[in-house]
Amino acid sequence: MTETLWRAISEPEPGPKWASLFGEYWPDYRRWWLREGESARPTYAEGRRAIEKHMPEILPLYDELCELSGGGDHASRFLSFYCPPAYLSGCSQAIWPGKEPVLVRNYDYNPKSFDNLILHTNWMGRRVMGVSDGLWGLVDGVNDAGLAVSLTFGGRQIVGEGFGIPLIIRYLLQTCGTTDQAREKLERLPTHMSYNITVLDKERNYLTALMSPDKGTIITHAAVATNHQDSVDWVQHARLTATVERERFLLQRITLHVDPEEKFIKAFLKPPLYSTAYTHGFGTLYTAVYRPQKGQMEIRWPGTVWAFEFDNFQQSYRKVHVPGEISNLSA
Numbered sequence: 001m002t003e004t005l006w007r008a009i010s011e012p013e014p015g016p017k018w019a020s021l022f023g024e025y026w027p028d029y030r031r032w033w034l035r036e037g038e039s040a041r042p043t044y045a046e047g048r049r050a051i052e053k054h055m056p057e058i059l060p061l062y063d064e065l066c067e068l069s070g071g072g073d074h075a076s077r078f079l080s081f082y083c084p085p086a087y088l089s090g091c092s093q094a095i096w097p098g099k100e101p102v103l104v105r106n107y108d109y110n111p112k113s114f115d116n117l118i119l120h121t122n123w124m125g126r127r128v129m130g131v132s133d134g135l136w137g138l139v140d141g142v143n144d145a146g147l148a149v150s151l152t153f154g155g156r157q158i159v160g161e162g163f164g165i166p167l168i169i170r171y172l173l174q175t176c177g178t179t180d181q182a183r184e185k186l187e188r189l190p191t192h193m194s195y196n197i198t199v200l201d202k203e204r205n206y207l208t209a210l211m212s213p214d215k216g217t218i219i220t221h222a223a224v225a226t227n228h229q230d231s232v233d234w235v236q237h238a239r240l241t242a243t244v245e246r247e248r249f250l251l252q253r254i255t256l257h258v259d260p261e262e263k264f265i266k267a268f269l270k271p272p273l274y275s276t277a278y279t280h281g282f283g284t285l286y287t288a289v290y291r292p293q294k295g296q297m298e299i300r301w302p303g304t305v306w307a308f309e310f311d312n313f314q315q316s317y318r319k320v321h322v323p324g325e326i327s328n329l330s331a
Contacts, residue, residue, distance in 0.1 A: 002111050002322045004322065005318070005320075006117070006299075006317065006318040007117050007317050008117075008118040008120070009021070009117065009118070009119055010119075010121075010315050013123065014121075015068075018065070018136075019068045019069070021135055022068065022070075025135055026069070026075060029134065029135075033077075035085060036085060038074075041077055041085075042077065042082050043077065044076050044080075048080060050163070054189055054190065055171045058170075058171055058175070061123055061124060061174070066079055081166065082162075083192050086193060087193075088153055089108060089139075089152070089282070090241045090284075091151065091152035091227065092108075092152065092224075092246050093105035093196075095198070095254075096254075096261055097254045097258045098260075100204075100261070100291065100293060101200050101201070101203070101206075101291070101292055102261060102265075102290065102291055103289075104268055104287065105150045105287070105288050106268050106274065106288075107284070107286055107288065108275050109283075110278075110281035111285055115131075115133055117131070118299065118308065120308070126144060126173075126174055128142070128174065129142060130142060130169075131286070131299070137166025138169040139169065140288050141169060141290075142290045142296075143174075144310050145202075146177065146201055146203075146295070147172070147176055147202075147292055148199070148291075149169050149173055149200075151165050151195050151196065152195065152196045152225045152226060152227055153193075153194070154194030154195050154210065155227045155228040155234050155237055156193070156212060156233045156234055158193070159213065160190075160192055160193075160214055161192065162189075162191040162192040162193075162213050163189065163190060165197070168211075172199070177201070178201045179201045179205040179206055180205070186217055186219065188217075189211075189217070191211045191213055192213055193212075194211065196210055196211070198223075207219055207222075208220050208225050210229040212229070218230070223254055224247055224250040224254065226244075226246045227241050228244070240282065241282050245272050246273055265289055265300070268287045278322060283322065286301060287299070288300075294309070295311065296309045297309075306318060
């Protein structure tokens with residue numbers, strides 16, 4: 001059984017806490033980033049130009065983080081998230097069909113290749129909290145404007161030119177306050193692999209964007225996303241992750257009857273949504289619950305709720321024994 005340490009860190013502006021985290025995580029990220037050789041990754045100039053072209057609002061933030069990381073060539077290229085190595089995850093996500101806007105998701109991935117980190121920031125004057133990937137990217141999160149975003153892998157093997165999806169999630173949460181604003185950006189942003197992005201705002205407007213490097217982005221009104229898009233493209237992956245079965249299960253729960261909120265959330269902590277396929281790299285690492293109207297998020301494991309809110313974010317720590325034995329540590 002694997003034990004991991006989860007941390008919740010708050011730092012309003014990029015500073016010593018972020019720099020310390022980068023120094024801690026960088027050796028492992030550097031090995032991953034270089035696994036196909038340095039020539040396989042874009043240059044610093046190519047990555048920075050891509051951010052300037054597609055995400056100009058966050059270019060100053062990128063430059064600041066590059067400096068904080070030490071200003072090295074490899075680190076700055078990695079932080080651009082432009083054309084990174086391919087990586088796969090599982091994941092299920094759905095919008096609760098009740099009146100309050102609530103986004104619930106499971107993140108299924110390799111427990112040995114994950115940040116285990118919740119970041120609370122006020123970069124660019126906008127508060128964002130969510131689950132970190134790559135130390136400024138996010139796999140899910142919420143902002144103080146009342147927007148929540150999460151991702152699932154889209155179940156296709158093709159890799160193209162574009163950004164790693166964690167930076168796209170960060171960009172949306174830094175620059176958008178509504179689902180309509182996120183739609184405009186999603187329709188034009190290039191992604192290096194296929195992902196499904198679900199967006200929910202405080203007015204309960206929502207969408208799911210089916211992003212891919214070769215087909216562009218298709219905007220849908222789907223309230224459920226697992227690990228395929230309009231059809232199953234990668235049959236072996238679909239069977240391994242039970243993506244069709246999980247989608248069918250969630251669709252039944254939001255169309256046949258409306259569960260109370262807590263019952264809906266708890267369904268994510270049990271099969272078929274909760275996965276124990278850790279040896280295959282698709283075990284459920286956590287369940288996240290986002291309430292954008294209230295500015296709240298929760299990270300859950302079986303029997304445990306770790307709650308956060310913008311107005312009272314508490315730095316803290318958790319020891320997690322995969323697949324679910326958890327103990328608390330003081331901050």
